[in-house]
Amino acid sequence: MKGSSDRPPRTSGRAGPAPTSRVQHFSNPEEERFRLAAIVDSSEDAIISKNLDGIITSWNAGAERTFGYTAEEIVGQPISRLMPPEHRNDMANILGRIERGERVEHFETVRVTKSGKTIPVSLSVSPIRDGTGRIIGAAKIARDISEQKAHQAERERLFREAEEAAKVREEFLSVAGHEMRTPLTSLQFLLHTIQKRFESGQPERAVEGLVRARAQLQRLSDLTEELLDVTRIVAGRLTPELEEVDLAELARDVEEQQRESAARAGSELCIEAPSSVIGLWDRSRLEQVMTNLLSNAVKFGGGKPITIRVEADTAWATLTVRDEGIGISSSDQSRIFERFERAVSKKSYGGLGLGLWITHQIVAAHGGRIRVESDPGQGSTFRVELPWTAPRNVIA
Ligand code: ADP
Numbered sequence: 363m364k365g366s367s368d369r370p371p372r373t374s375g376r377a378g379p380a381p382t383s384r385v386q387h388f389s390n391p392e393e394e395r396f397r398l399a400a401i402v403d404s405s406e407d408a409i410i411s412k413n414l415d416g417i418i419t420s421w422n423a424g425a426e427r428t429f430g431y432t433a434e435e436i437v438g439q440p441i442s443r444l445m446p447p448e449h450r451n452d453m454a455n456i457l458g459r460i461e462r463g464e465r466v467e468h469f470e471t472v473r474v475t476k477s478g479k480t481i482p483v484s485l486s487v488s489p490i491r492d493g494t495g496r497i498i499g500a501a502k503i504a505r506d507i508s509e510q511k512a513h514q515a516e517r518e519r520l521f522r523e524a525e526e527a528a529k530v531r532e533e534f535l536s537v538a539g540h541e542m543r544t545p546l547t548s549l550q551f552l553l554h555t556i557q558k559r560f561e562s563g564q565p566e567r568a569v570e571g572l573v574r575a576r577a578q579l580q581r582l583s584d585l586t587e588e589l590l591d592v593t594r595i596v597a598g599r600l601t602p603e604l605e606e607v608d609l610a611e612l613a614r615d616v617e618e619q620q621r622e623s624a625a626r627a628g629s630e631l632c633i634e635a636p637s638s639v640i641g642l643w644d645r646s647r648l649e650q651v652m653t654n655l656l657s658n659a660v661k662f663g664g665g666k667p668i669t670i671r672v673e674a675d676t677a678w679a680t681l682t683v684r685d686e687g688i689g690i691s692s693s694d695q696s697r698i699f700e701r702f703e704r705a706v707s708k709k710s711y712g713g714l715g716l717g718l719w720i721t722h723q724i725v726a727a728h729g730g731r732i733r734v735e736s737d738p739g740q741g742s743t744f745r746v747e748l749p750w751t752a753p754r755n756v757i758a
Contacts, residue, residue: 408483408504411490414461416441416453419499428483428506430476441502444473446480460489460500473504482511534702534715541585541712545578552578588716592701595723602644602727609679609748610635610672612645616652617670620660628665629685631656635672639679641750647724654717655683655744661711662742663687679750686741695734721746 402409408425412418418441421433429436429444436443442453449471456466466487473483483504490499552575559568594600617633624631652670659668663685671682690698694705699722704715725732729749736742 405503406505408502408506410441410502410504411499412441412502413499414457414497416457425504428475428481428504429473435476446472446474449473456485456487457500460487461497463489463497465489470507482507530702537704537708538585538589538714540708541714542582544712545581545585548578549575549582585714588714588720591720592716595720600647600723600727602647602724604642605645606640607643607645607648609639609641609643609648609674609681611638612648613652613670613672613681616649616656620653620656623657624660624663624668627660627663629660629663630667631670632667633670633672635670636674639672639674639750641679641748643728643748644724647727651721651724651746652681652683654721655681655746658717658744659683659685659687659742661713662706666741674750677750678747680748681746682743684741684743689738689740689742690734690736691738692736695736698734699732 402422405422405424406427408428409420409422410418410425411420418437418439421431421437425436426432442450445452452471456469459466466485469485469487471483471485472480474480484507485502485504487500487502489497490501492498552571556568556571556575559565559571591600613635614633617631621631656668656670664687666686668686669682669684671680671684673680673682688706690705697703698705698715699718701719702715703719704711704713722732725746725748730747732744732746734742734744
């Protein structure tokens, strides 16, 4: 309708009564009329005219595509049929402005199609005048902006996600910094103490200090490995190196390694496993899975007993670690398997929020699955299921 504000809109042949026209004197008015009608008809946009009572007087092919009604069905009907009940005031507003001779441009609202679907549209409405210049109706271009709105919503979602990821990373850096600083500070202090003890002729006490210093070094080395694992996993370099592994024996080894730190936290470890469950797995990665689950159970287990169970049926080998500690709320249960996610405050508990993510990745790389069942205050059970397809399955 561009450039035609001072003459009536041309409409498709099916579009009801021809509007009264103020004839412009083109060299060939008839030809001009067909040309404009063709433009209206080929428009992607809905081009509709209505009289001042809001009755539809013409309807192009774009309107049919957008709203689903044919011209035969809708011409002569009130335009309010396209408006959802909560937008019925739009019409009075728009008609009021048209009667004052104003145009309405790019007004974003919603309309209802024949099938009852609500679609977002951008409307431009301009007055139609008769030969004397009196306003007798309105010409309306409605553009379906569903796609544009969907893109906008997608952009906003991506923006929110990027903002959230930036926040999580910032928090991670702060947590990682603190986690590294704690063993470093202890090491500095211990090395100073060891030196003093040697200088003052107390070699046995210096050795005690060395044992504690080694534990702090181990903590630093574990943290560094955890960070490097993130890089390996993100780079897709987590390919299990398969060999024959006895899951039951591995569980007993890890239980033994963790027994002392569990005892320090007041937790007794109990293991229930058959004598062997042999499969093709990556030994050191499964050891890492067990260590992560067990050290979490010790950390969050409230000094209560912890049970490790290994079982196998014909298709799956299962490792279960159960504690009776602080538990995890159901809203946090899926989140904790994501990178950097923690469900406790950094003041109360250390940790990078990476252990379960790494565990999940290792289990997935073996074709397995991990899940948690937990109730706050009642404890947590982490269950790892590994497909057990080794040709030489053994349950002894
Ligand atoms: P982190 O090293 O910070 O503990 P993890 O990825 O191992 O990271 O664990 C993520 C979060 O899951 C923890 O911060 C904690 O909130 C929760 N969590 C993990 N294991 C347990 C558990 N056994 N009991 C209660 N909460 C747990």
